[in-house]
Amino acid sequence: MSQPRATAIGFTAVLLWALLALFTVGSAPVPPLQLNAMCFALGGTLGLIWAVATGQLSALRKVPLPAFALGTIGLFGYHALYFAALRNAPPAQAGLIAYLWPLLIVLFSGLLPGESLRPGHLFGGLAGFAGAALIIVGGGTGFAPEHLTGYALALACALTWSGYSVLSRRFGTVPTVAVALFCVVTALFSSLLHLMLEETVAPQGLLGWAAVLGLGLGPVGLAFYTWDIGVKRGDIQMLGVASYAAPLFSTLILVLVGIAEPTLRLALATVLITGGAGLAARASLRRKPTVAVSASSDG
Known part of the structure; x- marks a missing residue:
């Protein structure tokens, strides 16, 4: 699989994550850990069906322990920390800190073999973060010291997902179907925490069940499989910067369905995020060609 194709496949995860807010609103009043368990159970089932259909079910028994640990910590750890952060700090501020992960991916990826960090990647990541900040924080108040615990959890959340994404590249030979195993284990852990807390x-009603189904099949399902392909075989720095399109597209969707209103802030955020992605793309095009990552036929 070529790097541009893998990058394009990885970007579909960003598009799916743009639906996260809409479906989450529709799934209310399901509590977060229960929702996590339901959605990851759907995402894991989706992967298991794919494994059976493609004859890869036996590969799940051969996933190396380090890759299994990384995948479980990445998927379960990120969501557990995210929910905890939003319970201990204002959602806008905690969400903004959590959304440092695309910029951290850009920075950490420069440490990977065969990768190099160009100024365009860094400036693009900063521009994307500024655009996301405009959308997420909006007109909210500043950061309050009494919410330091929530802010620390949000930072741990960003470090968890960026670390998972970058380190996944070190396990490029592990087939993407292994994500099904990570989803199933995440669903089990989420179920246990839900029953405890x-x-x-x-x-509620058909709309509520449809929202849960949409989450499990898309943003908390298929997205993790396509993201795995992207970070293992695509341009990980470009994906990091392009990930800031998720809050932008999410807000645009909410505007289209009448939940949010179009504003000048949204227009400025659009310019910053698309401009940042353009800078990163230009930096990637100017980078010296590297040897393509070998891939199996599972993608």
Whole structure:
């Protein structure tokens, strides 16, 4: 698989994550850990069906322990930390700190063999972060010291996902179908925490169940498989910067369905995020060609 194709496949995860806010709103009042368990169970089932259909089910028994640990910590750890952060700090500020992960991916990826960090990647990442900040924080208040615990959890969240994404490249020979195993284990852990900390609430009506199904098949399902392909075989720095399109597209979707209103802030954020992606793309095109990452036929 060529690097441009893998990058394009990885970017579909960003497009799917843009639906996260819309489907999450529709899934209310399901508590977060229960929602996590339901969605990852769907995502894991989706992967298991794919494994059976493609004859890769036996590969799940051969996933190296380090790769299994990384995948479980990445998927479960990120979401557990994210939910905890939003419970201990204002959602806008905690969400902004958590959304440092695309910029951290750009920075950390420069340490990978065969990768180099160009100024365009860095400036593009900073521009994308500025655009995301405009969308996420909006007109909210500043950072309050009494919420330091929540802010620390959000930073740990960003470090977890960026670390998972970058380190996944070190396990390029592990087939993407292994993500099904990570999803199943994440669903089990989320279920245990839900039973300990939350009260079970069923989705409300057909719309609520459809939102949960949409989450499990898309943003908390297929997205993790396509992201795995992208970070292992694509341009990881370009993907890092392009990930800032997720909050932009998410807000645009909310505007289209009438949940949010178009603003000048949204227009400025659009310019910053698309400009940042353009800078990163230009830096990637100017980079010296590197040897393509070998890939199996599972992608």
